[in-house]
Each structure stands twice: as C-alpha cells, then as structure tokens.
Amino acid sequence: MxxxxxxxxxxxxxxxxxxxxxxxxxxxxxxxxxxxxxxxxxxxxxxxxxxxxxxxxxxxxxxxxxxxxxxxxxxxxxxxxxxxxxxxxxxxxxxxxxxxxxxxxxxxxxxxxxxxxxxxxxxxxxxxxxxxxPVDGMKEIFFRNLFSVIHDSSRVYGWKTELQLMMVQSHCDNYPVIVSDSRIWQPLTHVLFFFAVLLGGWLGLKPWYDEYTPPRLRGVATSRHGAVGKDELKKSK
Known part of the structure; x- marks a missing residue:
C-alpha cells in the first residue's frame, strides 16, 4: 500500500x-x-x-x-x-x-x-x-484519521478497512459496544481490538497517518495517548 x-x-x-x-x-x-x-x-x-x-x-x-x-x-x-x-x-x-x-x-x-x-x-x-x-488534540486525531480512512476506504484500504478503523479507534481511546450484554462488552471489545491491531500491524497498517494528521498534532499521535500517555510515562519512571 x-x-x-x-x-x-x-x-x-x-x-x-x-x-x-x-x-x-x-x-x-x-x-x-x-x-x-x-x-x-x-x-x-x-x-x-x-x-x-x-x-x-x-x-x-x-x-x-x-x-x-x-x-x-x-x-x-x-x-x-x-x-x-x-x-x-x-x-x-x-x-x-x-x-x-x-x-x-x-x-x-x-x-x-x-x-x-x-x-x-x-x-x-x-x-x-x-x-x-485533558484537551490535547487526541479527539481531533481520532476524527481526522477515522473519516479520512472512510473516505479512502475503497481506493486505498479495500477489505482491510475495518481493521484500519479498529486500529484508529484503539489508538485514540474510542471503544464501541459490540454486544448488548454489559458483563462482557468491555473484555470482548478489547480482545477483538487486540487481534485487529496485531493483524493490521502485520499487514502494514498504522494507527494514524501523516496525510491525515496536522503537523501540530503528530507528536501527540506518536505518544499514543497524548497528555495522558505522557503522564503515565512519568509515573512509571
């Protein structure tokens, strides 16, 4: 690709x-x-x-x-x-x-x-x-990459579109409810996203792209969870 x-x-x-x-x-x-x-x-x-x-x-x-x-x-x-x-x-x-x-x-x-x-x-x-x-731009990264993937779906991603969308969602902290049973919807979504991210990465897909992400937000996107991710990194040291 x-x-x-x-x-x-x-x-x-x-x-x-x-x-x-x-x-x-x-x-x-x-x-x-x-x-x-x-x-x-x-x-x-x-x-x-x-x-x-x-x-x-x-x-x-x-x-x-x-x-x-x-x-x-x-x-x-x-x-x-x-x-x-x-x-x-x-x-x-x-x-x-x-x-x-x-x-x-x-x-x-x-x-x-x-x-x-x-x-x-x-x-x-x-x-x-x-x-x-906090406001750190991650929501904008999410919307820009999500909608851009949808726009490019038939021309660029084809059958990989759903995998690509799940990679964007997982990276940007946006988890959909897949089943109505509240006892299992969170673990089920995480299991599905884990394998989607694994497979998507193996196929060469990324959780966000420069073409979709403004330069001012690429540092936030790289840190995976923006200000939240940086805070967690500090706590782990």
Whole structure:
C-alpha cells in the first residue's frame, strides 16, 4: 500500500459524512483565526430528519465534555437517558461510562404535536460540541484519521478497512459496544481490538497517518495517548 495513495486531508476544516437520510458534518479545530470552533473542540451538525448516532461507546483515558449549542439531543450515559438542550450546559461524561446521543426528535412519535418552540427547533440543525479532559488534540486525531480512512476506504484500504478503523479507534481511546450484554462488552471489545491491531500491524497498517494528521498534532499521535500517555510515562519512571 503506497503512502502517496492516501488523500491529504490534515488541513481539511470539516468532514461531511454521507448518509441515506441526511448528511452529518463534523467541523474540526483549526489554528486559523477564522476557525468556527474553539481550539480542541469538535462541532457536530446534525440536520433535521437525521437519525445519525455515534453508537454506544466509551473512553478509558479521557473524560468527555458534551454541550448542545442548538436544538435538543437524547443523551444516554451509563444507561440513563435525558433530553439535553443549550440551557443544560456542559455534560461531563466520565471514563468508562458508555454513552450515545441522537437528535431528540429522531424518533418522531415522542416529539410530534409539541409547542411552537419545539416545532421550531425540530426543523433546524442540531449542533453539539465535544472535547476531552485533558484537551490535547487526541479527539481531533481520532476524527481526522477515522473519516479520512472512510473516505479512502475503497481506493486505498479495500477489505482491510475495518481493521484500519479498529486500529484508529484503539489508538485514540474510542471503544464501541459490540454486544448488548454489559458483563462482557468491555473484555470482548478489547480482545477483538487486540487481534485487529496485531493483524493490521502485520499487514502494514498504522494507527494514524501523516496525510491525515496536522503537523501540530503528530507528536501527540506518536505518544499514543497524548497528555495522558505522557503522564503515565512519568509515573512509571
């Protein structure tokens, strides 16, 4: 697999994910003065009619901060679901808490026939922001490499795409729930990722690529878990 085959996307300010209902846009942090989002923050724009969800997942090295800028979402954290809007402020999602979200009106039966204010936001984009604690750029590395791999999947990775995606997820502390049984979802995901990373490395795949990762973040990517990884290294000495 020749490195030059990959798209050069590290300067791309946003990624739009094609979907059968409505496309979802991720606006990523930028060093440009005209950036639409604060440094370290990813903004997700979910249009009306979209049923997109990131699917249940968890993190083990980072707490995640979640804020609704416009509209309302149905946020599920550790099995508890609530409707969250701009007035609810920042939602802190702790390490190991399985979480997921989607537009609150994605399942219309619960939100049909509401008052005028709710009908108004149901017809507009839902906008949410995410960032980690600590903020070190690893979330941006994750999104940039994940979406770039998806973009290049048919042309560069082919049947290796799923392996490549799992390598990115494992490297960037993003673990999906594979089965519904809460007693085994964490060990099962780790076992599957262990063999995926092993096989992917043997096939010449990497957990991140220069073509996808801004120069300012390549040191973080190399340290595997950014500021968290550096802290752990210090403790081990």
């Amino acid at each position: 020749a490195a030059e085959q990959r798209s050069t996307t590290y300067l791309q300010p946003s990624f739009t994910i094609p979907r059968p209902d409505r496309d979802v846009t991720f606006i990523l942090p930028s060093q440009e003065a005209t950036s639409k989002v604060p440094d370290g923050v990813t903004r997700i724009v979910i249009p009306p009619g979209s049923q997109w969800t990131p699917s249940p997942h968890w993190h083990e090295l980072y707490d995640e901060n979640f804020r609704v800028v416009a509209g309302h979402v149905r946020l599920t954290v550790d099995g508890r679901t609530s409707i969250v809007g701009p007035k609810d402020g920042v939602q802190r999602i702790a390490k190991y808490d399985v979480h997921d979200f989607m537009r609150a009106d994605a399942t219309s039966s619960e939100y049909s026939g509401k008052d005028q204010a709710q009908e108004e936001w149901m017809s507009k984009d839902v906008i949410v922001e995410e960032w980690t604690s």
